[in-house]
Every structure is written in C-alpha cells, then in structure tokens.
Amino acid sequence: MTFAGFFNPCVFCEFTLIKKDKPVKQLFAILLLTFGLSGLVIAQNGDDVLFSVAGTPVTVDEFDYIYSKTNGNNADYSRKSLEEYLDLYIKFKLKVQKAHDLKLDTIPALKEELAGYRRQLADAYLIDRTVTDKLVQEAYERIQQDVDISHILVSVAPDASPADTMAAYQKIMTAKQQLSTGGSFETIAKSVSDDKSAQRNGGHIGFVTALFPKGLYQLETVAYTGPLNQLLGPIRSDAGYHLLKIHSRRPARGEMEAAHILLRVKDGNDAAVKKQMDSMRRTLEDGADFEQLAREHSEDRATANEGGYIGFFGINRYEPVFEDAAFAIENDGDISPVVKSNIGYHLIKRISRKTIQPFEVEKGRLEARISQDPRFEIAKTAMLNRIKMENDFKESAKVLNTFAQMQTDTFLTFRWKAPAKPSKETLFSLDDYKVTLGDFTDWLTRASRKRLRMGGGSSDVQAAVQSLYADFVNEKLMEFEETQLEERYPEFKALMREYREGILLFEATKMLVWDKAGQDTLGLRKFYDTIRGKYRWGDRVRTSVYEVHSKHKDMLTDIRNFAAENTPEEVLAKYNTPENKILKYEEFTYEKNRNVPPPMASAKWEAGTLSANEPTRLNTLKFYKFEEVMPPTTKTLQEARGYVVADYQDYLEKQWVEELKNEYRVKVNRKVFDSLIKE
Missing domain, CATH: 3.10.50.40 (Chitinase A; domain 3)
Structure with missing residues (x-):
C-alpha cells in the first residue's frame, strides 16, 4: 500500500499534471400565495407577545424571524414595512384560527397527510442536524x-x-x-x-x-x-x-492557478540549463509573452502547447520547492524567480489564487464530499450510541439468543414465517419505550429482501439473526429519536407547526373561498354584474382557415380565387368529394394584436382579406380568409369566466377576512411593536 499516494498523486518523478474533474401539496407555495411567507418560524418560550388572535399568542421573535426571512435585504424595519407585514401575518393567523374552530385539524385524512409530511422530514432532519451539519462545520474549521x-x-x-x-x-x-x-x-x-x-x-x-x-x-x-x-x-x-x-x-494555502516553463536537467548540464532559464527570466522582465515562450521552449510536453497552463492545484500536489515558490507569488500575473526541482528548472506564472471561501459558499461542496465519505457512517454510529446512552438503552440478550437458536435453515428463505401470535417479550427498551420480540419478527417479515440476501446454510443463521437485529435496533433508535424531535429541536417543532398551519389554511381557504367561487353560480353571476365591462374583447376577426396538401399546389391559385368570392360551404362543395378531399377547413376567431398567426399579421384587417400562403411541417400549405371583422365588445361571463372566478375569489377572501376580524379579537402590543422599528 502506498499511503502517501492518497495525499500526493504527483511527486516530481515526472511533471505529469492532473486536472480536476468539474466536479405532496406544495406547502410553502401555499404560504407564499397566502401572505408572502417564506422561511421557518422560530419562537422561544418567554418571548414577548407581539399580538394575539382569540387569545392565541404570537411572539415578537416569531414575527421578527418571518419578517426578516421573507423580506431579505429589503427588511429595513421601517414603520411602514413592519405595519404592512404585521397586517399580512394577522390575516394569516385569523384564517388558521378559523380552521381550528372548524375542527379541520381532527379530519383523519388531514392528520394522516401531516403524519406523512413528518415521516418524510424527520429522518432527513435528524441526520442533517445531528450528523451532516456537525461534520460540515467540523470540516470547514479544519480546511482553514x-x-x-x-x-x-x-x-x-x-x-x-x-x-x-x-x-x-x-x-x-x-x-x-x-x-x-x-x-x-x-x-x-x-x-x-x-x-x-x-x-x-x-x-x-x-x-x-x-x-x-x-x-x-x-x-x-x-x-x-x-x-x-x-x-x-x-x-x-x-x-x-x-x-x-x-x-x-x-x-490554509488554498489553491493556485498557474502556468510554468520547464527546462529539464540531464547529463550534467545543470549550469547551462540554469543560465538559459536566467536569460529567459530577463526576457520576460523585458516584456516577452510567457505563453509564447512556454510553447517554444518548455520541456513539459503535457502543458507546453497550452502556454504552460497547469490549472488549479492545492498543497502536496507537487514537490515542496515548486509549491512554495508558486504560493509565494503575491499578485496575479507575476512570475516567480527561477526555481529548481528534482527534474529541472522552472519559471512559474501566477494566474489566480483561490482561498478558503465563506462558510455558506463552501458548505455545498463540503456536504457533497461528506455524504460520500465513511466519516458519515462513523458519525451516524456515534449518534446512535449517544441515543442509547441518553435514553438508558437496555436489551435482553437471552430473548434474542433463544430466538436465534430456534431458527433453522428456512430462516434465510422465503419459507420462513413469523409466529402467528407475536411474542410480547421485551427485546430492548429506551426509558419507558419498549420493543418486543414480536416487533422484531414483524420487521423480519417486512425486511424479507434483506433477510433472503444473506443466504447461507444453518451455520450462518445465528450470525444472520444478529446482523439483522443490529439493523432493526438502529432503525428503532432512529424512530425513537424522531419522536423526540419537537422536544429536542425547537426549529423542528416550528417547522411542523408551519406544515400543520399550512395544511389547515389550505383546507379552510378551499372550503370557504376557492370552492365557493367555482360552485356558487348565482353568487358568481351577481358578482359579474358588479364588474361588467371590466373584461372586453378588442377588435376581432372571424376567420376561415384553408389547408391544401402540397401535391395539389397547382390548384392553390384557383382555390384562393374561388374562396375570395364564396362561402366556406361553397368552397368545400366545389373542391371536395367523398372520394377525394383536397381541402381541410377550420374556423377560428382571432383578437387583434394578441393571438394573430404570422401570415395574418401583415394582412389588411377587413372582411374578404386573404393572407399569404403558409407552409406547415405536415407538407401542406395554409391560408386564411377574414370573414367578419367584429368591433370591441364586453366579454360575456362565460367568455371571461376564469378571470371573473379569480376576482370573485379575491372578493370572497376580503369578505372572509373582515368577518374573521369581527369574529375574533386581535390584540396588538404596540409597545413591543414599536421596539422593532429601526428608523
């Protein structure tokens, strides 16, 4: 094993240069659409109450975090900005309060939906907080x-x-x-x-x-x-x-981007090579082009044609004397003194230098590397051991061993079946949380693929049981710790509150606004009457569209001339027969300056106008005839339905908010609010 090779892939036996490889309901969307919320609410016990809705408090820390997160660089903490966001957030909390009073949080389907979100989040959150985040922070401190x-x-x-x-x-x-x-x-x-x-x-x-x-x-x-x-x-x-x-x-030195010129030393010609390199250095001082000299003189075959370009390299890539000289160059574009390595003399040009970047920049790169590194599993194992220690983990080796000794060759085959009556014997416990042998046998049934993959004869059975048991324990430890997330991690508790309130808000708004707007035909009609004239058609033209296959293009002029003076029915009757359909015909209405096809754009906007011919991808030719020009007019409810429904939803929501303000008491602590202002 060449252990140093892990660190030093190129040690100047040859100057071989290694180039690096370049290397559910949409809940937050709902919140964004509802009141512009993005980010995690983090509230802590004992915080001052900024406002309350029907006696339910909202802390200043919760509001402050949401305000700054949502507004980002625009969070100027001016009175106007804070007042606007306070109004939005109060409206949000009013709707959530109504959802609670409607007992939407007791609906089984919504409870299961929230549980599903939690299952998806908990495992990743636990690993991120207890393993990945710590490893990334540790790695960032070390790369300094x-x-x-x-x-x-x-x-x-x-x-x-x-x-x-x-x-x-x-x-x-x-x-x-x-x-x-x-x-x-x-x-x-x-x-x-x-x-x-x-x-x-x-x-x-x-x-x-x-x-x-x-x-x-x-x-x-x-x-x-x-x-x-x-x-x-x-x-x-x-x-x-x-x-x-x-x-x-x-x-940390970071990485250097450089180019070099190499003259090799061989057959005792050290002094001559040094003299030649000194001369080249003076030539560069007089303004010679480094890249051109590298192409003409460098004896590094891998880089000479690239003007000596090495690319980026970090420490311990090359011989220390070369590395020290490169990192000693102070400015981009500067050139080192003549440097001697084990293979010859070098001139090094600094192109750029990449130092360690701020944590938020380095974080993604470090996360990617850590996720592929064995240290991740080491840290995860340490986390599992911590869970055992902190929660008084106790196990019954006797129960497990007795079970293992009872298993035969069938245990590692599809023929094995869990006992019909699961055992209630305690296999292990964490504080008051007990896991039985029956839980383990049920898990073995679900984990059949893992069990069958272990294969082997009777001599392997007990070892297989122990291995599967270890996996089972780890899974249960994770499940146990996930039940403690809200208690241990305030951020996760806040995150789950956001999911819960988001689901409730969605359902309440759907029930009282969105569905009503789409289903209340009478109410929609009355609302339309109040905004009649808001949505209008511009100038429109009723258009006949004729399409002829290119194999009949010799008839196209005749067809166009006949179509110019006759109705579509007459045109079709003249040119189409049951045996031979020369023409295809459709009728469309187009609105001026909005959806007009290109051939019509330059045509005269009056009845009887024919467009130019338009080739299509289906090997046909198409032309348009303006049959009737229609002046601007008000859109009917049916024509403007999508827009009207959207307006009606806004109207209903405003009404709903006003009703909620009358139904629930909102109390704002103005003294606390004023303390947030930074004007």
Whole structure:
C-alpha cells in the first residue's frame, strides 16, 4: 500500500499534471400565495407577545424571524414595512384560527397527510442536524489550516482475521516502544511502515489539508486536534494502525492557478540549463509573452502547447520547492524567480489564487464530499450510541439468543414465517419505550429482501439473526429519536407547526373561498354584474382557415380565387368529394394584436382579406380568409369566466377576512411593536 499516494498523486518523478474533474401539496407555495411567507418560524418560550388572535399568542421573535426571512435585504424595519407585514401575518393567523374552530385539524385524512409530511422530514432532519451539519462545520474549521505530518502505517486488510489484526497491533506497538526509547522516526518508518513512500520520505508526508482521503477520518481528527511534536497513536483507520507526529500547522494555502516553463536537467548540464532559464527570466522582465515562450521552449510536453497552463492545484500536489515558490507569488500575473526541482528548472506564472471561501459558499461542496465519505457512517454510529446512552438503552440478550437458536435453515428463505401470535417479550427498551420480540419478527417479515440476501446454510443463521437485529435496533433508535424531535429541536417543532398551519389554511381557504367561487353560480353571476365591462374583447376577426396538401399546389391559385368570392360551404362543395378531399377547413376567431398567426399579421384587417400562403411541417400549405371583422365588445361571463372566478375569489377572501376580524379579537402590543422599528 502506498499511503502517501492518497495525499500526493504527483511527486516530481515526472511533471505529469492532473486536472480536476468539474466536479405532496406544495406547502410553502401555499404560504407564499397566502401572505408572502417564506422561511421557518422560530419562537422561544418567554418571548414577548407581539399580538394575539382569540387569545392565541404570537411572539415578537416569531414575527421578527418571518419578517426578516421573507423580506431579505429589503427588511429595513421601517414603520411602514413592519405595519404592512404585521397586517399580512394577522390575516394569516385569523384564517388558521378559523380552521381550528372548524375542527379541520381532527379530519383523519388531514392528520394522516401531516403524519406523512413528518415521516418524510424527520429522518432527513435528524441526520442533517445531528450528523451532516456537525461534520460540515467540523470540516470547514479544519480546511482553514494545513497540517505537516509524519506517520508510520501497519496495514490491516478489511477482511483481516482477529489474529492478523492482533499481529498488526503488536507490530505498531513495538515500533512505538522503539520510538519512545529514542529510535529515529525516519529509520523505523523505512523498516516498519507499510506505506511504500516511507522508503523515500522516511514517513514524512508533508503538509496536507482536510478532508483526508476516504477511510482516514480518524487520522485526520488526530492530525487537527493532537498536540505538536509528540508521538501519537496507535490510531486505527480503515487502512490499519498509524503512529503520527504533527510537526506544525499553518493557515490554509488554498489553491493556485498557474502556468510554468520547464527546462529539464540531464547529463550534467545543470549550469547551462540554469543560465538559459536566467536569460529567459530577463526576457520576460523585458516584456516577452510567457505563453509564447512556454510553447517554444518548455520541456513539459503535457502543458507546453497550452502556454504552460497547469490549472488549479492545492498543497502536496507537487514537490515542496515548486509549491512554495508558486504560493509565494503575491499578485496575479507575476512570475516567480527561477526555481529548481528534482527534474529541472522552472519559471512559474501566477494566474489566480483561490482561498478558503465563506462558510455558506463552501458548505455545498463540503456536504457533497461528506455524504460520500465513511466519516458519515462513523458519525451516524456515534449518534446512535449517544441515543442509547441518553435514553438508558437496555436489551435482553437471552430473548434474542433463544430466538436465534430456534431458527433453522428456512430462516434465510422465503419459507420462513413469523409466529402467528407475536411474542410480547421485551427485546430492548429506551426509558419507558419498549420493543418486543414480536416487533422484531414483524420487521423480519417486512425486511424479507434483506433477510433472503444473506443466504447461507444453518451455520450462518445465528450470525444472520444478529446482523439483522443490529439493523432493526438502529432503525428503532432512529424512530425513537424522531419522536423526540419537537422536544429536542425547537426549529423542528416550528417547522411542523408551519406544515400543520399550512395544511389547515389550505383546507379552510378551499372550503370557504376557492370552492365557493367555482360552485356558487348565482353568487358568481351577481358578482359579474358588479364588474361588467371590466373584461372586453378588442377588435376581432372571424376567420376561415384553408389547408391544401402540397401535391395539389397547382390548384392553390384557383382555390384562393374561388374562396375570395364564396362561402366556406361553397368552397368545400366545389373542391371536395367523398372520394377525394383536397381541402381541410377550420374556423377560428382571432383578437387583434394578441393571438394573430404570422401570415395574418401583415394582412389588411377587413372582411374578404386573404393572407399569404403558409407552409406547415405536415407538407401542406395554409391560408386564411377574414370573414367578419367584429368591433370591441364586453366579454360575456362565460367568455371571461376564469378571470371573473379569480376576482370573485379575491372578493370572497376580503369578505372572509373582515368577518374573521369581527369574529375574533386581535390584540396588538404596540409597545413591543414599536421596539422593532429601526428608523
């Protein structure tokens, strides 16, 4: 195993450049449509009450959070802005209060809908808050620094036996004892370490930065938290056992975008190459083009044709002397002094530098990497262990072992059936929450695919039971913790309140506004009479549309001339027979300047006008005839129904809000409200 290769994919044996790869009901929509709300309501006990609706309080923190979240950069906390939003939020709470009084929250279908939302959110929320968020924050703190480390590795295969694992442990402990009694780290690394790069570097990896490669999270954690210049370990990772020394830490260098010119040293021509490179450096100082010189002289075949362009690289990609010289260049466009590496002399041009970005910028990239890293499962396991510790986890090994011993070969086949009468024996408990053997056998029935995949003979059955039991426990631990989310996480409690109020608001508005607007025919007619004349047609034309297949295009002029003087019925009678239909005909009405087809746009807007011919994708030719020009007129209710219904909904909602204001007492604490104003 070449452990250093994890960190250092290119060590100047050749200047090979590696380029990175580029790498339900819509509830919140309902809230947005209703009162412009976006964001999570976070209220805390003891906050001052800003207003109440029918005695139900709304805290100043709740309102302040929603106001700032919804308005973003426009949240100026002026009296006008706050008054407008207070009015919106009071209307929202009035509607929610009405929904509660209508007992919509007791409707089974809505309760199940809310439960469904909760199931979807809870698992992801729990993982995000207790695992992902912590790992991302930890990773962001770590990428602020580079760490200079040396290590010794005694590898342990993933499928190593207990004896092999113990042998590896004893080997690393022997090495540690030798180091503790004055042995040379470099010498012992070369003789003991399974990292083949130790033969070259004596175990000194150099500066590295988080995130460490997959499987090395434990080593990364010690590298970022351990004391300097002490022998640390052994540290167990997926690679094996490590002894670690941390030499120093420094602010992270980030990434450099650069180009270079390389002249190789060979056959003792060091002085001549250095002289040639010094001359080239002076030429660049006199204004020569770096990219052109790289194309003409650079001996790095991979980059010469690209003007020497390397691209972006971070630390420990290239030889330290090259890296140090590149990161020492202060300004974009500047060129380094002549730099000597193991393969020759370089001139380096800085193109740009990418430092560590603010957390919100780095967060998405870190989340993506962490989700694919074994550290995620390590942290999840730690979370599950925490749940056990905090909730007095107790299990009955006797009940599980008895069950396991009773299972035969059929357990890992489709023939296995759970007992008809589930056992009530307690398998494990968390505080007062008990899980029975019957719960486990029911789960085994549902998890049949997982059970069948384990396969094997009778010798595998008990191990399979134990493995499946571990999965079952983890699932139940997650379920238990999810029941505690509202208590443990105020943000989740607020989120579920928003979902609950959103569902209630949707149903109440649907019942009292939307459905009524669409179904109350008499009320809609009366409302239309009050706004008659609001919706009008502009100039319109009743149009005949004739379509002729291109194979009959020689008849088109004759057809057009006849159509210009005759009715559609006469045109069809003349050219179509039951055996041969030459013409297709449709009639449309178009409104001027709105939905007119292109061939009609330039035609004269009067009866009898024929448009130009229009080719279609169906290999036909189409032309239009204006039969009748109709002047502007008021739209009938049927013609304007969609618009009228929308207006009627707005009207009903305004009426509804006024009724709610009369039905429920709204009390605003003006002193608290004034404290929010920042004019």
